[in-house]
Amino acid sequence: MKVSLNWLRELVDAPLDADEVANRLTLAGLEVEAREKFAPLSGVVVARVLAKRPHPDAAKLSLVDVDDGRGKTQVVCGAQNVPAAGGLVLWARPGATLPGGITLGEKPVRGIVSPGMLCAEDELGLGTSHEGILILSPADGLEPGDDFAKKLGLPDEVWEINVTPNRPDCLGHVGVAREVAALLGARLRLPSVPALTSSAPPAKVELADAEGCPRYTALVVEGVTVKPSPLAVRLRLGALGVRAISNVVDATNIMMLLWSQPLHAFDLDKLGGGGVLVRRARAGEKLMTLDDQERTLGPDDVVIADADGTGVAIGGVMGGGGSEVSSATTRLFLESAHFLPSRVRRTAKRLGLHTEAAHRFERGTDPSNCAHVARHLAATIMGVAGGKLGSSLTDAYPRPIAPVLVTLRPARTDALLGFTTKIDRQVSLLKAIGIDAIDEGAGTLRALVPTSRPDLTREVDLIEEIARLHGYDHVPATLPPLDSPPGPMRDADDVRNDAARDALRGLGLDEVVTYGFVGPEALRVFGGDEKRWVRVTNPLREEQSIMRTTLVPGLCAALARNLARDQPDVRIFEVGGIFRMTPGHPNPAEERWHAAALLHGRADGWLKPGTAVDFYDLKGAVEQLLEALGHAGEWQASKQPWLHPGIQAEIHIGGVVVGYAGQLHPAVTRALSLGAAPLVFELDLQALPAASAVVAMELPRFPAVARDLSFYIDESVTARAIREVIDGARDPLCVGVRVLEEYRGDKRPAGKKGMLWSFTYRAPDRTLTDAEVQKLHDELVARLAAKMTIERR
């Protein structure tokens, strides 16, 4: 909401210091978000045109003699609309300053020196028009020699105030002025509105939808002359960013900006039957609005129809094209009504018509003020457009909306706010914003809330007003007592998620956070059941339209961005949610915590070039992560179509697949434009069983002895298969088995791979002798040779 400081000054009976008032308003909840000067100019005077003639050397320029009351001066002018002798224009004299910091001097224009210039609207910062110089009308009341800025109170200061949705009263200058007056302890100075009586019959109104339109007041003004508004009005509208149209329309806008009461002026001669009918729209009813759009309405919408039943406006939202005021209009039907906020809101939202009127009505205008504003509007119009009342006031208000009575317990104010505010002070703070609060004794106040404040209906609402006007700055800072012991800081999921982050971080991976939604193309690459996708129905863009079912696409996209920025060495992870539709789920969608990582490029290094990361770097990271979470996975070759068929595994824990690890499939890598195929894993953290508690074991007291075994074996035999044979064959005194090497170099028999395994022997109760160990080891090797075809190396 734009607010003119000049206008506030007219409405508050106290000197206003701009900085102070802006700060006080901000601290009272009406945040002044921006302040700017409107038309900061000086040295511009009113001048009378004495004569004009063409410039001898330029067809489009003219030489104009003007008189600023101090004598005749010749000015060069490029405008085509220089008035005839006697016309009043604005002359920026040498030394004058204009908006944008321009200072005028005397300079030659095509060989003839021009002292200053005659000004157009935009040069003065009054508007955007550059169609010609500004020509004053006698009605503007300015004389040659008048200092333009001083006479019109320029520059004005315009504030952009962030009015929260609960304060429709502050969508007009009176409401803001009331706040200022309350904050400064000053008096509000409301404009006087004449009683305006007429012996003519009331304006013709039939109110058939009193739910949608609880109050409809109307007045007829006849004999008006529609023409441009006086300069002062146009300047005020310009300052507030409203385009001036005509004296009648401008008056409705000025009144709205003053009272926060949207108004409408119909051309009475275009209203069939000479009046209006306020009714619900018929299903499918069409209406052409002012913006030349045909709108389709329904029974939830309020239609203002003429007395013949033809729709002429959408109530509270926008007027119709057929009944608008034109330069030929002489008889006006003025509407000042109250519409039900929720109905206006639904209509405006459905039609996408967020007009100034709808903005105010959907937040709640003051129903008590309709007739008053109708009179003020009529009087204003008669002041600028002539004419006289053509009707007495019609006030269709079948069920008047009464001020709300709220009971306030001053002690409750203190209990909620945490400090004491004396009862007298509570009463006076409320009084300042127009709420009469009467001390009933017995610890209660009876507060009568005016209808201009639809947001105040409960005790707690009044407590907020007291706190607000008292000033939040004066609220003390205390800490709440901790009377009962707090529970555990985090739940198990949360603890595990952060443990996973710490582990992956410790493994040298960098954490990333990627969007929760991805595009269908990116997701489709990774398979999955599309019927279970959680789809955003109103995405900003297609790439953000499906809630992710896997973290891998986000990591791949991050890799792509890094590659584009010449950062090929990428080791990143994310711990985050994935989403899918699960019928019967207690939440709208099933959300699971996943952890995923992506490795690409080379390991860090400087003495020798880092080696490329491979599957075992990835597997090592997964194993360490699982260990940190209290688990060990079993790895089996798997068949995910998006992973390399020979370099991928599924990870089993407790008989359940908890995730996948592998190298991205070359085709997928190509589709995602990733260069070299990255290594990725993804774990469903919630599929991990609860880790068992740690119980420290007793450390062995006797030394262990290691024996190695090196052999060739068929390439197709997996380490896991060998391990199973070993586990079936080993003596309990063989307490450790591990692979030291897999050899697939040139010097091996065809179809074979070399392996080096290490075995650890230890007895719990004594030191094993060399001979004992050798015997155990020889027996083990013999058993292995009996069960597998191995060839000692």
Next chain:
Amino acid sequence: MASLADELQQLFQQFSGQLEAAANEQAVRKVYADFGGANGAIRLKQKELIKSAPNDQKRVIGQATNEILQNVEAAFNAALGRLASQAEARELARSVDVTLPGRAHRLGHLHPITLARREIEAIFAQLGFTVAVGPQVETDFHNFEALAMPKDHPARDMQDTFYVAGAEGAAGEGADVVLRTHTSPVQIRTMLARKPPVRVIMPGTVYRRDDDATHSPMFNQVEGLCVDEGITFADLKGVLLHFARRFFGEEIGVRLRPSFFPFTEPSAEIDFSHGTCKGRGCRTCKNSGWIEIGGAGMVDPEVFRHVGYDSEKYTGFAFGWGIDRMAMLKYGVDNINAFFEGDVRFARQFR
């Protein structure tokens, strides 16, 4: 006898020469074994001499030759000692260029949002707050309705909402399902699940249809809720002041400014004095010296009604802000989108 002594002496000379030439321990031991070992030349010669000597001479010859063997032993030990001290001297002579970079035992980096979230959680944990989380895909009831934002409420315009289609038979079926626009639905879930006293801090990812340098369609909020008998607006201010000072520094000030949220009454915007310009005013804080951080207020009785709390008995405060915004201020990040791009150079700055 002369030839005997000569022969032994000759062998000893040979031994000494070879020992001298032996460059490492292995060679020294081999020379020793070749001469002084059980089958060494000197021992064999000794045996041969004793064997061939007349019986009365055997003792004398034995003593004389043992003397040589003792010399062999001493020379061997001396050679080992010499080698050891040479090795040690070599080791001590070695030096590394300590100015070369270390080889990577690389620590990864946590995301600034994780770091900020943990710090926020820890500060509130000291005040007895526990962490609560909730779903990102929410019902209209939890996200709006129960927070006193019925359909057609103008406040819904303050949060441009993403809608999704929910699953059959799942919660929210038949009504609107949304990507939560704030973490406040976790308040509702928490209060529906337990009775006062409640003291929770609720971090989480939220979504709004907004996209520019300061807005991302996905961002992270944290929300706090404290409900008990006798909780006051002054308590809210105290808790926020405590937090601001712990998170940003002791010199930070807190300003509450009246505002409007449907789910709190009284409501406030939270401003922190701007740490960078120390409240003197700069471009970031629009010359006001204050930075808008988030929203807060006393829980509206309407919210308590929805969760079945007695608003006469209990009062409470709630507050919330963007974790991302906190991280931006703390680490001087200008563009919120940097958080979600995954650039490793960005990620590696944080610790």
